[in-house]
Amino acid sequence: ERAAEEAAGRRYMRTLDEQRSRTKNRMALASWDYQSNITDYNQERQLQVALEVADQDKEAWKETMTYLWHEFEDPDLKRMFEKYSKLGTAALPEDLNQRLISAINNMQATYAKATICDYKDRTKCDLRVEPEITEIFVESSDAEELKYTWLEWHKAAGAASKADFIEYVNMYNEAAKLNGYDSVAEWWLSEYEESDSEEQFAALWDQVKPLYQQIHAYVRRHLRLFYGDQVVSAKGPIPAHLLGNIWAQSWNNLEKFTRPFPDKPDVDVTAALINQNYTALKIFKTAEEFFVSLNLSGMPDLFWERSIIEKPQDGRDMVCHASAWDFFDGEDFRIKQCTTITSAFFKTTHHEMGHIQYYLQYKDLPVIYRAGANPGFHEAVGDVISLSVDTPKHLRVMGLLEDGPDDLESNINQLYKMGIDKIVFLPFAYLLDLFRYGVFRGTISEEDYNCHFWQLRETLQGVEPPAPRSEQDFDPAAKYHISADVEYMRYYISYIIQFQFHRSLCELAGEYTSGETERLLSNCDIYNSTEAGNALGKMLQLGSSKSWPDAMEALTGQRKMDASGVLEYFQPLYEWLKTENERTGEYIGWEPSTVQYC
Numbered sequence: 001e002r003a004a005e006e007a008a009g010r011r012y013m014r015t016l017d018e019q020r021s022r023t024k025n026r027m028a029l030a031s032w033d034y035q036s037n038i039t040d041y042n043q044e045r046q047l048q049v050a051l052e053v054a055d056q057d058k059e060a061w062k063e064t065m066t067y068l069w070h071e072f073e074d075p076d077l078k079r080m081f082e083k084y085s086k087l088g089t090a091a092l093p094e095d096l097n098q099r100l101i102s103a104i105n106n107m108q109a110t111y112a113k114a115t116i117c118d119y120k121d122r123t124k125c126d127l128r129v130e131p132e133i134t135e136i137f138v139e140s141s142d143a144e145e146l147k148y149t150w151l152e153w154h155k156a157a158g159a160a161s162k163a164d165f166i167e168y169v170n171m172y173n174e175a176a177k178l179n180g181y182d183s184v185a186e187w188w189l190s191e192y193e194e195s196d197s198e199e200q201f202a203a204l205w206d207q208v209k210p211l212y213q214q215i216h217a218y219v220r221r222h223l224r225l226f227y228g229d230q231v232v233s234a235k236g237p238i239p240a241h242l243l244g245n246i247w248a249q250s251w252n253n254l255e256k257f258t259r260p261f262p263d264k265p266d267v268d269v270t271a272a273l274i275n276q277n278y279t280a281l282k283i284f285k286t287a288e289e290f291f292v293s294l295n296l297s298g299m300p301d302l303f304w305e306r307s308i309i310e311k312p313q314d315g316r317d318m319v320c321h322a323s324a325w326d327f328f329d330g331e332d333f334r335i336k337q338c339t340t341i342t343s344a345f346f347k348t349t350h351h352e353m354g355h356i357q358y359y360l361q362y363k364d365l366p367v368i369y370r371a372g373a374n375p376g377f378h379e380a381v382g383d384v385i386s387l388s389v390d391t392p393k394h395l396r397v398m399g400l401l402e403d404g405p406d407d408l409e410s411n412i413n414q415l416y417k418m419g420i421d422k423i424v425f426l427p428f429a430y431l432l433d434l435f436r437y438g439v440f441r442g443t444i445s446e447e448d449y450n451c452h453f454w455q456l457r458e459t460l461q462g463v464e465p466p467a468p469r470s471e472q473d474f475d476p477a478a479k480y481h482i483s484a485d486v487e488y489m490r491y492y493i494s495y496i497i498q499f500q501f502h503r504s505l506c507e508l509a510g511e512y513t514s515g516e517t518e519r520l521l522s523n524c525d526i527y528n529s530t531e532a533g534n535a536l537g538k539m540l541q542l543g544s545s546k547s548w549p550d551a552m553e554a555l556t557g558q559r560k561m562d563a564s565g566v567l568e569y570f571q572p573l574y575e576w577l578k579t580e581n582e583r584t585g586e587y588i589g590w591e592p593s594t595v596q597y598c
């Protein structure tokens, strides 16, 4: 009897997966049309498709739940049923689902359309976050211009979305409860499959915090030397507008005037990309070539036909934030980004193509398994490639970096450049979802959203707002992922596990042996290594068909996320920073902020 039921379940699963492929394809196409051309018509159409798809998913779910899949013997069939048993936001009554979708679409549109006036020319009021505001944070060292731009952006894209965000939280929490979760926080955490995920995330932060504090102290010193101690204090948090990035999430743009050994050759490739007439297409082809060198897949023809790799000049409104799309038909995969010829986009292109590579590697799995082993895995693929691309050795192979010495000072400069991108990002990413867990759980009430956000920014990141804040502000929504309903813990996890992956791939490529001292993990380049590429491909082909510890074990032999990879990679920098901060008597950590924000 049970065997017959299980056989019926297996047949049913095949038809259900076929249907899910079509509904996800329809949903992706409608969302693509909306996000690549924001009009009322496209927003309305996206909403209609979303509601129709929700209805179809709900009907299918009712049938799925008639199967006694808990008693099935086949663990794989059980895993598929278990995943299909999570209905998601389609569990909401249609009117509440419509309010949820509209709240998210409104926030997306507000963020994508937000413009501010230029600091120097107040009549020029068409500046958007990409490319204009991003460019100001790359180029400007005028504290007043940076402060003005920061405040204007946070008003235009943050405060403007507070009402929609509150609606979003309420509707989303309703959906969570209908799916058996106390709040959205537990739902998001369930993607990491282990009951102690929150404790694991906190333990990772404890492991890397000492290294972050050393970088923070060093950077604060050099900002104080540059801007003066009236702008940057000796012991307080760092003002958020001086860190080369509108969200202070990565501090790459400080490299040129804060690097430990300034008289070494410049390592930023932007100038070289421009001098060598790189176009967006050439950046994409270069990234593709790295994956092919690893015996992984090149981009299909459809990818080149349908991707949007530069902002169209027809004056349309679109979501410029870079994204990679799976249309779940096994053939259609696209990137949408507003590429500019910069080192930042050189990295972002590898990041997005890492998503596409994952889609390609698992495209023949059942649709329900076409996802990362956990969300952090998907964000790590492209970055792992970039860890090889960003080495002086590889950049020289590419002709993007002039020749230079391979001495300790150059290695420290290289580690510093990576540290103000990767280590600095960790507290930012961690706090973004600590904030949202609190919001979804109600431990952070809407009367003090902004106050709590900045308390997290101060305690975890040692950063303070450039001016007093109030509850008329809503600074979190000035970050794309908050306005676009994109979970963020995935990036925190990615920036930890990508170093575990990198270490294993470097050993497979014969570029490094864990614990050796002759070669540094930070100088490893896996380019052209089919051993490394085949191992990476095997892990990616698993999709979410196995638990993430199984997937991680396939590549690294470890079943735990841990910061051992990060700490091994940055060890020489950590030693150097401790010595340097002691030499200069720098205060490690930060005293409470004197800026009024609660």
Ligand SMILES: C=C(C[SeH])C(=O)N1CCC[C@H]1C(=O)O
Pocket: 249, 321, 322, 323, 348, 351, 491
């Ligand atoms: C490039 C993407 C698209 Se998945 C992105 O959002 N990233 C990549 C780095 C962290 C995060 C961000 O920009 O905040």
Ligand SMILES: [Zn+2]
Pocket: 351, 352, 355, 378, 379
């Ligand atoms: Zn990504």
